[in-house]
Amino acid sequence: MQQFKMGKVTLPxxxxxxxxxxxxxxxxxxxxxxxxxxxxHPATHGIFQNILLxxxxxxxxxxxxxxxxxxxxxxxxxxxxxxxxxxxxDRMNYCxxxxxxxxxxxxxxxxxxxxxxxxxxxxxxxxMELARITDHLICNSILGVDTGAYTGFLYVFQFREKVYExxxxxxxxxLTTNMGRIGGxxxxxxxxxxxxxxxxxxxxxxxxxxxxxxxxxxxxxxDRTVNVGAITPEMALDYGFTxxxxxxxxxDYDVRVAQPYSSYEDFEFNVPVGKSGDTYDRFxxxxxxxxxxxxxxxxxxxxxxxxxxxxxxxxxxxxPPKEDVYxxxxxxxxxxxxxxxxxxxxxxxxxxxxxxxxxxLGFYLITDxxxxxxxxxxxxxxxxYYQAYPEMIKGAMLSDAIVILSSLNVIAGELDA
Amino acid sequence: MxxxxxxxxxxxxxxxxxxxxxxxxxxxxxxxxxxxxVVYNVIKFLKEEPSLNFSFLTDLCGVxxxxxxxxxxxxVVYHLHNWYENKRIRVKTFLNGTNPEVKxxxxxxxxxxxxxxxxxxxxxxxxxxxxxxxxxxxxxEMTSFPMRxxxxxxxxxxxxxxxxxxxxxxxxxxx
Amino acid sequence: MEKNKVNMVAAPEGHVGEGFFATKLxxxxxxxxxxxxxxxxxxxxCCGIEFMATMASHYDLARFGSERVSFSPRQAxxxxxxxxxSKKMAPILRQVYEQMSEPRWVIAVGACAxxxxxxxTYSVLQGIDKVIPVDVYVPGCPPRPEQIVDGVMQLQELxxxxxxxxxxxxxxxxxxxxxxxx
Amino acid sequence: xxxxxxxxxxxxxxxxxAVGFVALTIFGSSLLGPKRSSANKDKSFECGIESVGxxxxxxxxxxxxxxxxxxxxxxxxxxxxxxxxxxxEMGAEGLIKMGIFxxxxxxxxxxxxxKKALVWE
Numbered sequence: 046m047q048q049f050k051m052g053k054v055t056l057p058x059x060x061x062x063x064x065x066x067x068x069x070x071x072x073x074x075x076x077x078x079x080x081x082x083x084x085x086h087p088a089t090h091g092i093f094q095n096i097l098l099x100x101x102x103x104x105x106x107x108x109x110x111x112x113x114x115x116x117x118x119x120x121x122x123x124x125x126x127x128x129x130x131x132x133x134x135d136r137m138n139y140c141x142x143x144x145x146x147x148x149x150x151x152x153x154x155x156x157x158x159x160x161x162x163x164x165x166x167x168x169x170x171x172x173m174e175l176a177r178i179t180d181h182l183i184c185n186s187i188l189g190v191d192t193g194a195y196t197g198f199l200y201v202f203q204f205r206e207k208v209y210e211x212x213x214x215x216x217x218x219x220l221t222t223n224m225g226r227i228g229g230x231x232x233x234x235x236x237x238x239x240x241x242x243x244x245x246x247x248x249x250x251x252x253x254x255x256x257x258x259x260x261x262x263x264x265x266x267x268d269r270t271v272n273v274g275a276i277t278p279e280m281a282l283d284y285g286f287t288x289x290x291x292x293x294x295x296x297d298y299d300v301r302v303a304q305p306y307s308s309y310e311d312f313e314f315n316v317p318v319g320k321s322g323d324t325y326d327r328f329x330x331x332x333x334x335x336x337x338x339x340x341x342x343x344x345x346x347x348x349x350x351x352x353x354x355x356x357x358x359x360x361x362x363x364x365p366p367k368e369d370v371y372x373x374x375x376x377x378x379x380x381x382x383x384x385x386x387x388x389x390x391x392x393x394x395x396x397x398x399x400x401x402x403x404x405x406l407g408f409y410l411i412t413d414x415x416x417x418x419x420x421x422x423x424x425x426x427x428x429x430y431y432q433a434y435p436e437m438i439k440g441a442m443l444s445d446a447i448v449i450l451s452s453l454n455v456i457a458g459e460l461d462a
Numbered sequence: 463m464x465x466x467x468x469x470x471x472x473x474x475x476x477x478x479x480x481x482x483x484x485x486x487x488x489x490x491x492x493x494x495x496x497x498x499x500v501v502y503n504v505i506k507f508l509k510e511e512p513s514l515n516f517s518f519l520t521d522l523c524g525v526x527x528x529x530x531x532x533x534x535x536x537x538v539v540y541h542l543h544n545w546y547e548n549k550r551i552r553v554k555t556f557l558n559g560t561n562p563e564v565k566x567x568x569x570x571x572x573x574x575x576x577x578x579x580x581x582x583x584x585x586x587x588x589x590x591x592x593x594x595x596x597x598x599x600x601x602x603e604m605t606s607f608p609m610r611x612x613x614x615x616x617x618x619x620x621x622x623x624x625x626x627x628x629x630x631x632x633x634x635x636x637x
Numbered sequence: 638m639e640k641n642k643v644n645m646v647a648a649p650e651g652h653v654g655e656g657f658f659a660t661k662l663x664x665x666x667x668x669x670x671x672x673x674x675x676x677x678x679x680x681x682x683c684c685g686i687e688f689m690a691t692m693a694s695h696y697d698l699a700r701f702g703s704e705r706v707s708f709s710p711r712q713a714x715x716x717x718x719x720x721x722x723s724k725k726m727a728p729i730l731r732q733v734y735e736q737m738s739e740p741r742w743v744i745a746v747g748a749c750a751x752x753x754x755x756x757x758t759y760s761v762l763q764g765i766d767k768v769i770p771v772d773v774y775v776p777g778c779p780p781r782p783e784q785i786v787d788g789v790m791q792l793q794e795l796x797x798x799x800x801x802x803x804x805x806x807x808x809x810x811x812x813x814x815x816x817x818x819x
Numbered sequence: 820x821x822x823x824x825x826x827x828x829x830x831x832x833x834x835x836x837a838v839g840f841v842a843l844t845i846f847g848s849s850l851l852g853p854k855r856s857s858a859n860k861d862k863s864f865e866c867g868i869e870s871v872g873x874x875x876x877x878x879x880x881x882x883x884x885x886x887x888x889x890x891x892x893x894x895x896x897x898x899x900x901x902x903x904x905x906x907x908e909m910g911a912e913g914l915i916k917m918g919i920f921x922x923x924x925x926x927x928x929x930x931x932x933x934k935k936a937l938v939w940e
Contacts, residue, residue: 076876076877078876079871081865081866081868081870082866083729083865083866083867083868084726084729084866084867084868085679085708085729085733085866085867086708086866087708092681092682092726094866094868100879101878101879101881101882101939102879102881102939103939111598111599112597112598112599112600112601112723112725113681113723113725113726113729114681114682114720114721114722114723114726115599115600115723115725115760116721116723116756116758116760116761117608117609117615117756117758117759117760117761119584119609120608120609120613120615120758120759121615121755121756121758123615124615132755136682136683139682139683139686140686155489156489183686183689198693199693199694202689202690202693202694202695203693203694203695205690205693206690206693206695209690219687219690219779219781220683220686220687220779221683221778221779282517282518283571283572283573284572284573285518285519285520285571285572285573298545303545303548304548393488393489394488394489394493394552395488395489395491396489396491396521396541396550396552398520405520407520407521407541409521409523409539409541411525419525420525420526422521422523422539424520424521424541428576428580429573429576429577430573431576432572432573432575432576433572442939457681457682458682458683461599461723599760600725600760601724601725601760608759608760613759614759615757615758615759616757616758616759617753617757617758617759617761617763618759620757620763623757662851666851709864710864711864728867729866729867729868730867732859732867732868732869733864733867735857735859735860736859736860736862736864738852739852739853739854739855740852740853801851804853804855805853818857819857819858819859
């Protein structure tokens, strides 16, 4: 049994809190306490450790430690051909994995400047908005669980199962979807997927309305979240906030509007913006965004162009269907070249931003013409805005710190990619 | 008035001369390269100049070019974004291979703190002036820098992976 | 352990008499333990979200007696390790396992926990059985909730048929010694 | 055994059953459950991290204040149980007595709020 070398995990002696452990008196004789909101903690909903320096219930200082599920995505991405990198992307923000997959395909399409047909773009918009709904659905219901309302979670999680069924119809997987191809989708959406989508669009708004009524005017919820963890727009911009957390602070930046991709410009949707940037505003912004996403899906379904084309006609990047491979020669050659990774890829650098569940998710790809990317860097919103967490909880109570953390929707997979 | 790449280029060239070179537009992103000693001022200028106003640091990452000549082996890439004109810019700066060093921009953007720690953690690029340049994602006891090209990806402690099946040994005959 | 189709928690075999029922102590204790396994959800990444789906109302792990989720190892019986365990996380996983009260079981849910999964990299622990002894491995990335529930049911069969003296037996001590857990 | 004592036997049985069940389960499980104690196991659980420093530190007095206020109002509620059970027999006169009791405690509660004891400054 090969034994794994074990390192000791403890507060290092030169840690700046260490001196508090010995002499730490307060004026009323009580002492500053050091609390470890550690990796395996029910309230952190993820694996990051915060060492909190506390005076009674109030937090004086916090020091986060992350990297507990660092899986070296960027190192793996340098050793895999292009179409094998999608399984990495949907394990980053696994609450809304189709957005990551589509972002990766759009990066490649931008690199190879492939024009995706309108219908495939609309299908992508529908699946991305579904993913955004499920992401906000989890974040808001977990925020409810943290303020003590467990029914909201159980009640709304039911609809996440419905969306899982739609994903299964499209790509066969529930959570880590690995969806799509360069140029579109791997197969057309079956009629059953559209049926499931229609039933979802019919009865989810009713449930979401009730979920909203359960929380927005709830006395306890308002007491626990209004001006808790408030951030000013300047601080948010300085800490690189994007997405719902920034819009709650009052800045209306949305990548779908600033840099429309996959024909987002054809849909009218307004960007909900909060006022005071506190946890209640973050909750309301995410709630409003779910309504916007629902309206986008309806618009996409109405304006869906006819026909059943679902991928661009780019034979040397798009895997030909299996029966063609057996019957005609070109498809066999294309199939072989794609699978062996000998696709012609230019030497270039490209950056493709996408509005992910938590903010601007960017893929910075450097290629050197070989079958694997030379360097692929993921701009991960959770990693960037989690730096502001100690700043936000200074002076807050311990129970507020938990609510702020879950309202930020930090996903550990995206944090330590 | 839309902020054109041309007048960004002119403004930069008249203030930094030939320290700033290779202006080009790649896939709707304006790219420029700056020398190591001047890159802090370039970013400060881009941020504070009222007409340029690149006030948002989108991203910061490192790249390793092992086979380029010695003083260009590491590269730090800054992505900045001007939200009023919705213009993005990529500033690249090349560092020397033996001890890569660049001035930290934490004083300009707070969000650069962890990005620089991550780049240090992956590539060993030293950001002087950084308040707490320590590993962030990897184990603290780790000495080598994993994202460098010569560092192997696989877990070294693995015994059940037979190299022959992964094409790692040249002649598969001998075990 | 054959899998009977619909089992309404079948009674263990024993001697049925006039108004009484006698069976081995192991069977009774095993039956009690099997239907009251308190899970410690060591959820790190994507499998954790699938565990939320398993605990939610649709797949509901509570039907198998695991209603009460305990996050402290003191009251946990079954350690569900879900998601990738990196080398930085290994000492913490081991500390949580050692502080669990006997009898304790471990289910490695998902490919990452069982064998490092698709992440064969320098920073990921290639399988938690390098650090702690594992009873049931659940394949899948992430495994469907039915698979997680099936893993728990497999463990229930194990628990039912575990003898009282296993935890004091020489093999068990030698197994722990091989992990140098005293 | 006068017959008046006989009606106490069911209560005795009930008490014995309750205490007996508790004693049996605790004693039984300590007997059946395997015990394995080690230095590492007896350390305090600190989310998987080695705990540093001593946990027995003097707490801020605010905790104690909140705890005592809770106990005070909790005991008040316990007094209401017997009153609520035979609410009918005691009629209006019982209501007034309990009303006075509650008003007195309400005044105490207002005092607590005015002195901002519950606000965690």
